[in-house]
Amino acid sequence: MREENRGQLSSALAQGLSDAEVAERVAAGKTNDVPARAARSVSEIVRANVLTRINAILGVLFLIVLATGSLINGLFGLLIVANSAIGIIQELRAKRTLDELAIVGQARPTVRRMSGTTELPPSEVVLDDVIELGPGDQIVVDGTILEETNLEVDESLLTGEADAIAKDAGDDVMSGSFVVAGSGAYRATKVGREAYAAKLAEEASKFTLVKSELRSGINKILQFITYLLVPAGLLIIYTQLFTTGADWRESVLRMVGALVPMVPEGLVLMTSIAFAVGVVRLGRRQCLVQELPAIEGLARVDVVCADKTGTLTENGMRLAETKTLAEPRAGGQERSDRGNDTDDVLAQLAADDAHPNASIAAIAEAHPTAPGWTATATAPFKSATKWSGASYGEHANWVIGAPDVLLDPAAPEAEEAERLGAQGLRVLLLASSDRAVDAPDAPGVVTPVALVVLEQRVRPDARDTLDYFASQHVTVKVISGDNAVSVGAVAGTLGLRGEAMDARKLPAEPDDLAAALEECTTFGRVRPDQKRAMVHALQSRGHTVAMTGDGVNDVLALKDADIGVAMGSGSSASRAVAQIVLLDNKFATLPYVVGEGRRVIGNIERVSNLFLTKTVYSVLLAMAVGLAGLASAIFGTDPLPFPFQPIHVTIAAWFTIGIPAFVLSLAPNNERAHTGFVRRVMTSALPSGVVVGTTTFVSYLLAYEGRAATPTQQTQASTAALITLLVGAVWVLAVVARPYEWWRVALVAVSGLAYVLIFSVPMAQELFLLDPSNATVTTTALVVGLIGAAVIEVVWWAQGAMLGERRRLWRSADL
Template identity: 55%
Template sequence: MTADTVRLGLSTAEVAERVADGRVNTAPERRTRNGWQILAGNLFTFFNALIGVLTVVALVFGGPKQALFGLVIVFNSAIGTIQELRAKAALDRLAIVGQAPSRVIRDGAETPVAPDALVVDDHVLLGPGEQIPVDGKVARPAGLEVDESLLTGESDPVAKAEGDEVLSGSFVASGAGAFVVGRIGADAYAARLLAEASRFSLADSKLMGGINRFLKIITVLIVPVAVLLIVSQARSGQSLRDNIVGTVAGIVPMIPEGLVLLTSIAFVVGVLRLARRRCLVQELPAIEGLARVDVLCLDKTGTLTEPGMSFGEIVDLDGTVDARPILAALVRADENPNPTMLAVADAVPVDPGWEAESQVPFSSARKWSGADFGGHGAYAFGAPDVLLAELPEPLARAQELGAGGNRVLALVGADELTCDDGPRPVGVRPLALVVLEQRLRPHVGRTLGYFNEQGVTLKIISGDNAVSVGAVARAAGVPHAERVVDARELPEDPEALAEALETYTVFGRVTPQQKRAFVTALHRRGHTVAMTGDGVNDVLALKEADLGVAMGSGSAAARGVAKVVLLDNDFGSLPRVVAEGRRVLGNIERVSDLFLTKTIYSIALALAVGLIGVPYPFAPIHVTLIGALTIGVPSFFLALAPNSERFRPGFVGRVLRFAVPAGVMVALATFGAYWLARDNESSALREDKATATITLFCVALAVLALTARPYTWWRGGLVIVMGGLFVLVLAVPFARDFFELSYGDPYNTLVGLGLAAAAVLVLVGVTWWNTRTAVKPPMKQ
């Protein structure tokens, strides 16, 4: 392209020509499943296939009534599909809102366009924190440094000269510039970064991992138990029809068909609830991560404080130089001013008209920027403890001003802006200190108080002066905010760094690489870490953290790697976000208790029947009734209900400690009642099955009652309504006949109720013991 083309960009006609030729960036779609994939994913599952086969068998040999359990396929698939479609629509809408447009030059003017509207040869402008959407070659660098760590793993920014290649997925660390679009769409080197960050999946979920372990064990157990049941029913002396129907009735309740469904629904409903609060969840496991977090690392600027700053005052250090025109010249020379420079720009006079011969852009590593104006001199502007490190008196004055929580910056003259031999320019002369006022976000104290009450340890991490950051933290009400340290004094050894992180609360002058090292060190101590941030210097830590939370107004790079984006920029939304995660995990544990208990008592009953060689005590219609009233309907309400319980580690162990004894006691009481009823010669097999059904329901209802604790009005009401519906079935002749519940000898019913009561007492004792010996959440220090 010619120099004029680079300056003016493409014309409207040239853009149209490229679009017509297909040379337009086809942005990778968010990896959400389309409608047909969602339907297929919810319909064609292993358990649906198994239940479908059993439904056909029951329909052929038992009639429509005995095959009613097959409706679970319809309900599960419909509910799962509808919920996932709603979640997909909500996420896609939020993703569009949160998508950063690219700035291009077209027809000689700067124009914002969507990344998927970029065409080959477009002239794309770049500023600090902006993510590079496609591949291309640098055309006009102005101190441009690109961070390619998300692609290469190398954390040091790479300086880019004219003609150098830039790759999609990297982002601008400092400086500014422009590039000419080359490879687009699927040909781009790393366009998959944002697509991967936006992926809608259940991958890497510890909760789903635990449930999948349950399902593998259950699948292994079902096969031999089902074979034993089939053989025993064939030898039980019943008709072929009764043998097949009994076998189906024994196999169906072993299958936890609703567990995976309700787990997925709980996740996607969590996504929908957060979407209504303008929270974009880019990965479903983030919902789970919200509940597990025990250390929250907060960036000061934009999180504790409002994003912008207001100008305070200029404190003269020289007495012979007017700092205002110098500051005005520095502001004009900065093509992409950050919030600090914008605050200064509001207070300085009109630019004096100096032309910069060279520039050093601001970066988080340097912590200063500067420009050389030739005959007017060279100047640097940035952190006092960097620029004034060798000048005790001005530095002490800066620290005094910053002790109240204001942000203080130093303006210095310099012989040379080069910093090759050290962290600061050569020949520094102090000129002035600029004081900027920072405003705390509304309700920040209440938000921090919530996390403290919930046992979440807070760490304030900032690139600003440690004393200033500590003052802001104390004003915000951060616990132990007096434990302040300058990160430059911290050890590099991972173990020693982890110890320091346990000791201190507020960290100043933290580099981007240190932020990532902090997360790694906390992981070494077994912590689950959440990191908030909005700037380019937060990207590495956001990617490393278990849960990265970015502000919607933050840099494109920060939003791209974060798992949760607060599109309304409201830090006060975080308690609701954490509460949603805890609701999901707590409720999934409840329904897991129910489903695993059912599976265990079903397997135990099938084993007892198979080994002793008696007819199976239930027909499929009995299984449908009990499953609906004690698990199916209640679990749906429990999975989506409010739940503010704190997260406790050990999900798998806790579920097994409840479900195994509960399932065994249900099976013992039920089979005992059935065995004694069979031994009573005055009752028929149909009446014996009714006795077993009543006994099973009573103990299973007790399991539901124990699972529903702590009680609220609706949870208590849910248990009562389910019990009342079963009593109604027994009381209404039509319903009793439909569900094949024939009254027999009252003695059988009384024995069944007695055994059920004994089993319930044992379950209450087991639950009390489990509660007493449960692992408590770690206490805060």
């Protein structure tokens, strides 16, 4: 009765919905409206860039300055507009690029309707649609199976169970799972946000910019800065408002002048811009970054596990030869008549495969005319078994697959296949079987009939890509389901040296497996579960692992690798789980992704050095002035007003941090990525910040005339302190910009000359409240600043020696 009901269900919905039924469901909102992956809405982008903690701090300080009536000192308020506008624009560009590429790269289910069967975007699937399935297809909505032919589904992405599950008509399937074998069709019962995977993925599919080592490091830096800001801020607020005895407007302006530079207003912005620009640049190369930290992650990878087929070789193959085998009879006689022509068998097997892989497609191309036999049983190809086949009644049972799996490896036919495979050819065995291919113990006893020899085309860009990884000290492991000798031969033609190993001999113990992976370079006959275990074993040795692949058998490994890279022409399941999709199917795109990641990491480290140095010297200066203010309150000494007004710290940031940081964050940078981002930034920025802050305070004390100072003398003292600060800050920029290229030298020179111009033009002096007219004070400030610059230079070289890092003034060819 159950089988009868299933048949009625299948026949009732076999033709799918009519156009009118589809329109009715669209009007009722029963469509597959799901959240886009790795994207956030325009309103979320605007809110995230406007409503920030840094903008809030600067906004309050800006309003305080406006209350004093000094508009020029409120110039730093433009930072709020600039930070928000630049961040919004860049992120919208990245969003547009991601959205456009996602449309190209998304899974397109085959939907059967009365008007015809066609591939549609997932968003156009409606409730009760009939969706056809084949190997590698992702199940995009929940549904009920209507038709199936040896259908097996992997639900590991949802349940964690790696074993494929056989599905019969009437069984339920869940979105997020994928087909590993067989074919069929199912009816959509839950679509959109009601589907199982959509409920699980809605949070995970949101914008993932913050989840990265780089972003985590910056968050630690911001926490460190917060700990410094609180005591320094409270101290300076108290001393400037209650101990100096100055006019309230003057006190407020100097208080704000102390607080503004403590805020690293551009650090998060520059990081966001660097990631967003990376997405746009890679998008131009048809590289879809589904999770933004993947740009950074691939730059840190030290092991790339590359699937041979579709990665090192092209998907297409050509049938080179069919070698008919002579089978000895008892008594030494040979049997030449097999009852079936080999070409007919191959043609029929290819014709009966509804979802042919590359090998079967090549056979079908060479043998387009089938004899028209009727299959009584079929067995689809599975990565775990390495064979497929069909039973044709009186025309016998036939299997085709890996010779070393179907035969004893010591058999003459298997040895001949091994010899051919050593030439880089793919070899399949065509054999007859003593039982139906759908029998529980199939394939049973097989009789070799022919070796089917296929030529694989090596990707023309594969060698250069492997050479690039070798030059960057990135180890490449070739992992394939093909014969190990064949895989090793292909790898050898590409210049990849190392031992080849049959994965069936790999140890199961994780430690032993990791040791084997360290020793060998190429691996053949690897099962999908072994690929996953190999990724885990490499990770257990501290490696950062990238996995490339295009087939359904790569999905588990792609998902568990640190970075999963799928080919655009691969299965929808592999594209769905990968962080990076190469839509142009070019393995050679990977070096550009690595380079983009290095650009982001290296440049943000430089930018972080600038911003953190500024925060350190600002906090140190505020603490020093604040402690002097406390001393005046306790011991009755002259109070010490903060040397700078807001306009001073604003112009100080223009050419030592703001513009240079923007240029450096987007500049080319192919330096190798290293771990310890926070440690390196801290060890570089802290000494520089201390030197700049100390020399600035000393210069201010030398120029300050005490309580009796006239407004002119106070301005001259502030100018002197600013000169010393700028000399040190420009030298910090000069150090951070190394190793030099012509444009980096020009950047530092222009920054220094810009301040010379500001201090030389009378109009600028008046506008920015500067007075360098006292030659003695100005000269002293310059000398102190140059001493600070010399100390920064010595510290930079000394740090390199202590950390074992080679310091370079000029860029060399290997960087």
